[in-house]
Amino acid sequence: MVRVDLPLEQLRTYRNPRPAPPGLAEYWDRTLAQSRAAAGPVRADRVDVGLRTVTCYDVTFPGFAGEDVRAWWLVPVLPDGVAAAGTPGTRPVVVEFLGYGGGRGLPHERLIWAGHGFAQLVVDSRGQGSIWNTGDTPDPHGSVAGSLGLLTKGVDHPDHLYYRRLLTDAVLAVDAAARLPGADPSRIAAVGHSQGGALALAAAALNPAVAAVGARAPFLCGIARALEVTDAEPYGDLARYLSVHRTRTEDVLAVLDHVDVSFLAPRLRCPTWISVGLADPICPPSGIFGAINAIEAVAPEVRTWPYGGHEAGGAHDDAHLAAWLAEHLGPAAADHHLPPDQHPNQGQP
Template sequence: MPRFDLPLEELRTYRNPRPVPSGLAAYWERTLDEARGAATSGVRCVPAETGLVTVDAYDVTFPGFGGDEIKAWWLLPRGATSELPVVIELLGYGGGRGRVHERLHWASHGFAQLVVDSRGQGSIWNAGATPDPHGSGPAGPGMLTRGVDHPDHLYYRRLITDVVRAVDAVGHLPGADPRRVATVGHSQGGALALAAAALHSGVAATAARAPFLCGIARAVELTDAPPYGELAGYLAVHRTQAENVLAVLDHVDVSHLAPQIACPTWISVGLTDVTCPPSGIFGAINAMPRRPEQVRVWPWNGHEAGGPDDDAHLADWLTDTLT
């Protein structure tokens, strides 16, 4: 795939031209206050039988949006005797927490690892265990167009809230040091990692590879690849609703949340990425008041960005940042 977006020199200064929604801070404060008030149960953490000999695994349930029960895996390096820095791992579009042996990367690097399920997902590239009991109006396939009739109905309002509540839950898990928490993810998971860092002061570091939900309005003009292609299809049917829909989605656009990110930040981007176009990602980067400590640019890569090279670099960066 040839490069299709702005030249790198322009990307380094590009800003999302859309205005921040009026009352965005109050919208998220109300959302999170309501979620915390709706919880009727606490964090549950029970041992999981896995057959693994290097990692201790626990099946976790914690209250998310609306008090809904969210599933997660809690993984600790076997033999750990002190409180460990925590990596909260958020997942890509369509994926769920899967099975424990699929997600051993961070525990193998010596971190406590919380693998957070994505509500209503987990049937595309691995399995999930958390339903989304909230309905929405007419929507296209996938998640991006669910609830686009009103900011309060957005699917991603619920999912981002779940991730913020995962940060809340860390302090109730055995072996965790809640002062050293990082949020990490690729694609959708990267968007969730950055959003959590913007909305929770307890995030000490955040890292996103090729993050989704950055510059949504521009992305849907540049690519018809999913998931943004789902939005393009919806707008092709709802022909007169484009501006209303994009204004609703602005409430979950990471480039509008990025000014609230104060912790050390690591981001990776592929310049041929048609899934999450680079200009949207740079729009989020350039909105951050604290320049990310690491911006890794891959000129010849797409949505995988740096792939395993990024994984190795990020492990070193998080070790230096959190330990």
């Protein structure tokens, strides 16, 4: 095995040695209550992007502080005579969160979950979308001087953190998904890779409407531990910041603890799937296992890849997760027929 961290037998019992920040539950309850109080409507405008088997909507929903967040809503077109399982005309939902530096891009770039029959909400990441894909959601908040990346934005105070805003957007994306055309609000999953995996886990921990969560190589797990194990970006950017602000290390880490997924993991109550590359140089396995081992209410499904890097199991994970989601959310479509006047797609805009 290409070892970049602790051996697997130690990872299985590793816990984040830092204590959770005081008042963490109140911090998130207050943040979410304030943002929900400021929320406006969810808007979904059907757009023709040339897809033949998926109906696409351009979505705007209220995120942190009621600010607009963009998304794509991708709903598979049912064959004539086939009804969606569950409530007629509805499908189980996958809310997909994206990796560091990417935005929602174009609809045809992210069809994996719609291809498996789920209604799919592809959530833009505020202030991102210029590293590997394009984005459409600004982050209208300044901060004290940070480094080049996102981990150091707002590290002067927990209320100023960039990731407070992004995690709030993720939680409220689940609220929005429940209100979209064709969604079954009782069958919503959150999924993502890397930063997207952190957002999925946070959304599931902080929003009881999430019925299942899948995270591949999640970011923001054991932030302080990651600084000890890797100098790869994005953690390398935080290390660079602390090398300049030499006397602020503990203060900065105490602020970032408020968005560390290992401290939110005890709130997870839904079926949980996590994949870890044991040779991941970007999101160290020990930090991820610190989150896994903090989950108390459910026994998570954990997949480990001895030679997997930051991709963990890659496409193999995607295939396994699709089957796992179908098991926990129920099938996307049922093989029964409806009369033409009861076809679930009839009369939809």
